[in-house]
Every structure is written in C-alpha cells, then in structure tokens.
Amino acid sequence: MGNERRLAVRSEAAQLAVLTAFLKEFWSAAALPAEGSLPFELALEEVFMNVVMHGAPAGAARVEVSLHLDGGSLAMSIADDGPPFDPLSLPAPDVTAGLHERRIGGQGVHLVRQMMETVGYRRVGTRNILTLGRQIGR
Amino acid sequence: MKVRLEKVPRATLVIAEGRLDFGAAPAFQKELEQAVAAAHASEAKAVIVDCAALDYVSSAGLRTFLQAARASQRAGVVFALSTLQPAVREVFELSGFSRMIPIHADRTAALAKISATKTPDGQ
Numbered sequence: 001m002g003n004e005r006r007l008a009v010r011s012e013a014a015q016l017a018v019l020t021a022f023l024k025e026f027w028s029a030a031a032l033p034a035e036g037s038l039p040f041e042l043a044l045e046e047v048f049m050n051v052v053m054h055g056a057p058a059g060a061a062r063v064e065v066s067l068h069l070d071g072g073s074l075a076m077s078i079a080d081d082g083p084p085f086d087p088l089s090l091p092a093p094d095v096t097a098g099l100h101e102r103r104i105g106g107q108g109v110h111l112v113r114q115m116m117e118t119v120g121y122r123r124v125g126t127r128n129i130l131t132l133g134r135q136i137g138r
Numbered sequence: 139m140k141v142r143l144e145k146v147p148r149a150t151l152v153i154a155e156g157r158l159d160f161g162a163a164p165a166f167q168k169e170l171e172q173a174v175a176a177a178h179a180s181e182a183k184a185v186i187v188d189c190a191a192l193d194y195v196s197s198a199g200l201r202t203f204l205q206a207a208r209a210s211q212r213a214g215v216v217f218a219l220s221t222l223q224p225a226v227r228e229v230f231e232l233s234g235f236s237r238m239i240p241i242h243a244d245r246t247a248a249l250a251k252i253s254a255t256k257t258p259d260g261q
C-alpha cells in the first residue's frame with residue numbers, strides 16, 4: 001500500500017465507527033505496533049465528535065480524514081467544511097479539580113493536545129483543518 | 139463493547155471489555171448505574187470496575203466514570219477501578235481522573251483495599 005490514505009464522511013455520529021475502521025485498517029496494513037494506535041483513535045474520535053456536536057447541523061458538513069506515514073511518524077489531518085472553529089482555542093480543564101467540581105467540557109481536546117507531539121489548526125478557504133502528529137513507537 | 143455484572147462477597151464487579159467510545163458510552167453508563175444501585179442495596183457497598191479487557195476509552199467514556207463516581211459518593215458506595223491497560227491508564231492520568239477515582243493494580247488489591255478502609259459496623 002502507499003503511505004497515505006484519505007476518507008471523507010458526513011458529520012454524523014454513526015460515521016465514527018467508519019472512521020475508526022479506516023484507521024485500524026491503515027494501522028494493520030502498515031504493520032504498525034498495536035499499542036501505538038490509541039492516541040490516534042482517541043484524537044480521531046474527539047475531533048470528529050466535536051465537529052458533529054458543535055459544528056454544522058448534523059450531517060451537513062463533510063469531514064475528510066487523511067493519514068500520512070512518514071518514516072516513524074504518523075500525521076493525521078481532519079478537515080471539515082463547517083463554520084470556522086479552532087478546537088485548540090478551548091481552555092484546558094482544571095485537572096486538579098475534585099470529583100464534584102470537575103467539569104467535563106474541553107476534556108477531549110485537552111487529551112489530544114497532550115497525547116500528540118504536534119497539533120495545529122488553520123482555516124483554509126471554507127475548511128477547518130486540524131493537523132496532528134506523533135512518532136509511532138516501534 | 140461487552141459488560142458483565144458479577145456479585146462477589148465484598149463488592150459488585152463490573153467487567154468491561156472492548157472499546158468505551160462515544161457510541162458505547164450511553165449503554166455503559168446504564169450498567170454502571172445498575173451496579174451502583176445493586177451495591178447500595180447490598181451489604182457490600184462497593185463497585186469495582188475490572189478494566190483488564192478494556193482497551194480503549196475516550197472523553198465520552200471518562201464522563202461515564204465521573205458520573206458513576208459521583209453517584210456512588212452520594213449513595214455511600216465505594217467506587218474503584220482495577221487492572222487498567224497501559225494506554226487506558228495514560229488517559230486516566232493525563233485527564234487527572236486517576237486523582238479523583240481510586241485505581242488498583244488488580245481485582246485482589248481492590249478488594250483488599252475495600253476491606254481495609256471499611257469501618258467495622260459490629261455485625
């Protein structure tokens with residue numbers, strides 16, 4: 001296989017399983033170590049569900065995921081044609097808050113930031129593009 | 139995702155297996171609520187979620203644990219997790235959830251901790 005793959009879906013929750021299967025297929029086709037996939041699965045879910053729940057009306061946006069393997073690093077970009085929104089602008093949750101004070105909002109993006117080595121957002125034309133990358137342990 | 143509830147002498151066990159993602163979270167939350175209610179109604183007021191076969195958790199999954207931990211505290215039930223896989227453990231640590239919810243190395247350690255922290259009620 002080549003070292004780049006793309007898939008586009010509509011912005012509806014049911015498509016999460018399709019995207020996850022796409023990532024897993026890429027992972028096994030490239031013979032990447034299984035234990036390194038969680039950060040990417042998690043980033044894909046968190047970013048996609050953010051678009052589904054907070055972006056354009058359900059199903060109205062088109063979300064394109066691309067995976068690019070370059071040496072020991074994987075870059076994943078997630079582009080959507082919803083309204084301009086930079087998820088990286090969300091404030092980090094207070095991870096020291098107690099059980100009853102803790103708020104869950106922003107948790108997903110916070111995890112993605114910490115688990116990835118590179119994160120970047122840009123608005124290009126009518127699309128939000130989030131780019132995430134990290135080394136794959138071998 | 140597969141979930142099984144099991145009663146043992148000192149706790150209600152929730153055995154979680156597979157992926158706890160956005161799609162699986164609502165059903166898992168109901169299972170946790172049932173487990174907390176069962177523990178509340180029993181002598182052994184403790185819930186242990188055995189995560190040995192849980193290989194993925196996202197923020198939607200973390201939310202279910204947070205809600206169950208809060209409900210447990212209100213109900214006077216001990217709520218703890220055991221046997222987290224390394225990648226899942228990392229999610230709990232990075233999110234700070236490992237500071238809010240007790241996590242034990244395995245089921246035996248979790249049960250031992252419950253016995254040690256419970257005050258004898260004279261029965």
